[in-house]
Amino acid sequence: EPEVTQTPSHQVTQMGQEVILRCVPISNHLYFYWYRQILGQKVEFLVSFYNNEISEKSEIFDDQFSVERPDGSNFTLKIRSTKLEDSAMYFCASSEVQGAGSPLHFGNGTRLTVT
Amino acid sequence: GQQVMQIPQYQHVQEGEDFTTYCNSSTTLSNIQWYKQRPGGHPVFLIQLVKSGEVKKQKRLTFQFGEAKKNSSLHITATQTTDVGTYFCAGRTGTASKLTFGTGTRLQVTL
Numbered sequence: 001e002p003e004v005t006q007t008p009s010h011q012v013t014q015m016g017q018e019v020i021l022r023c024v025p026i027s028n029h030l031y032f033y034w035y036r037q038i039l040g041q042k043v044e045f046l047v048s049f050y051n052n053e054i055s056e057k058s059e060i061f062d063d064q065f066s067v068e069r070p071d072g073s074n075f076t077l078k079i080r081s082t083k084l085e086d087s088a089m090y091f092c093a094s095s096e097v098q099g100a101g102s103p104l105h106f107g108n109g110t111r112l113t114v115t
Numbered sequence: 116g117q118q119v120m121q122i123p124q125y126q127h128v129q130e131g132e133d134f135t136t137y138c139n140s141s142t143t144l145s146n147i148q149w150y151k152q153r154p155g156g157h158p159v160f161l162i163q164l165v166k167s168g169e170v171k172k173q174k175r176l177t178f179q180f181g182e183a184k185k186n187s188s189l190h191i192t193a194t195q196t197t198d199v200g201t202y203f204c205a206g207r208t209g210t211a212s213k214l215t216f217g218t219g220t221r222l223q224v225t226l
């Protein structure tokens with residue numbers, strides 16, 4: 001069964017550094033998402049992306065965050081200057097269509113630790 | 116903004132007992148989905164409900180969507196240790212792409 005793959009599985013970075021989290025969505029999917037989950041808490045929406053542009057973003061997704069689909073397969077999340085509170089598990093997800101009838105397929109996540 | 120709350124936060128049952136988690140949204144939903152997240156894992160899609168009052172079953176799991184499309188429930192009959200994990204409801208409003216997750220219910224099952 002096709003999967004969403006994320007790399008790296010764990011990233012440790014110092015406060016103020018830039019990080020790029022990478023995702024390869026399922027190949028025939030058109031909608032891409034980033035969510036994050038602080039340990040033991042709920043899954044929080046960051047951004048959705050379709051047709052090479054952001055569809056929606058949350059209040060968390062401020063100017064420090066950006067997303068890109070640099071080629072036909074990768075989908076990246078960049079955090080320009082990391083803060084301690086950015087430490088979380090970051091999940092990429094993709095879906096075939098949008099809205100009703102569209103489950104999200106999640107990757108295994110990247111655990112980001114900011115020290 | 117939209118809030119989706121679940122109760123209880125945590126439930127510990129003995130194997131064979133039933134379990135129910137309730138999901139309440141502050142706004143009317145166009146559809147609701149349920150996901151299961153095993154410890155250390157990622158959310159995995161279980162089911163989607165679209166129609167008001169809809170009930171769907173998957174083996175020992177029964178899912179219900181409220182008449183007003185603002186609440187939902189997941190009931191597990193005769194829990195097994197493989198049911199351990201956190202169950203999240205997640206809803207969309209209108210044609211929005213954003214899927215808002217509930218606060219989750221963590222289920223622990225012991226023998």
